[in-house]
Amino acid sequence: MSTDLVSVLAGARIMPVLTVPDPATAAPLADALTAGGARCAEVAFRTPDAEQVLKAMAAHGGLAVGAGTVLTPQQAERAVQAGARFVVSPGYVEEVVVRCRELGVAVVPGIATASELMRALKAGLDTVKLFPAEPLGGTRTLNALAAPFPQVRFVPTGGIGLAQLSGYLAHPAVLAIGGSWMATAAHLERGDYDGIRRLTAEAVESGTT
Template sequence: MDVLDHLTAARLVPVVVLDDAARASALADALVAGGLPVAEVTFRTPAAADAVRAVADHGGVLVGAGTVLTPDQVDQAVAAGAAFVVSPGLSRAVVERCREHGVAFLPGAVTATEVQAALELGLSTVKFFPAATSGGTAAVRALSAPFAGVRFVPTGGIGPDDLAQWLAVPSVAAVGGSWMVPRDRIAAGDFETVRELTARAVALAAR
């Protein structure tokens, strides 16, 4: 099973912001205990690369790097052990660097032009971002008609109340979200709450 198949099987991708890499191992424990051994650690803080490394070293979680904007960040992410890379938009330079490293890549795409550009670069799974403000499920369903082979991972503004409607779209491979990994709870070391929220999210996705 390749990385994208793992994400599809998980149905959920926790989007994590870690301000302190020392919290990463405990976060990984909480995700595993909650039944969701997947994490997208965003490159939004100085601790990102070290956090990816700590989660990768944990061994029980499929870890990727998110908010990757440049080839240099791809290099950092892969060196830290990221199994996949996620961007908010589509960059040919980032695609090519991911291909050089042999790492799976999810570019952001919300328009027909962007989806077609991703296809031309050899990609068939894209991050639909920002999902809630870019037409929602209706937009993904509309895009799925001309792009029948494309899988979408909607992220941005999705929560437990609308998770089911996103997962009901046939072309949605998985849903990204941060509600089960609140930044403030991680910073506070409250990993029991993270575990509980993760377990609830997994249960919702299984319905």
């Protein structure tokens, strides 16, 4: 297992961010995402069955699956045991970063300010999640943070849709984009896996042009 997100993503730039209440939908969801060209996904660790969902999607084999919304070291441990190849937090929690390092898994803490970014750098990290990206000011905020920290790679997430995708992808400091519009709760409720495949393919195509 790699502690470097760049290695884990292996060039993938579109990261579907998933909230999946029902483990029964995990396998067909993974099929739809991979059919659309996705090579990674983040499963939000905030539903009662998140571990089962993560385990099922990790077993699919076609996706590098990570755990999102990880708030504590204990959640990080459970996520890794379930097969998470990376761990994402909405904010910076030193204990989560330390535990992920001990577990040998890539960790991507969320930052919203220069001070939080400096804490991540002090901890030896060079990849962070800009969250919530759009409410914070979108690419203008990204530009402002990237300028004094040219060594940092960002994974903007939060409020991003297809309309904003190209602006983020064009930024040299952006490693990947996290977004939930490709597979929403409504898609899963009505079993619209073809819609998930289509939206994922549309996003992936934007990331390769």
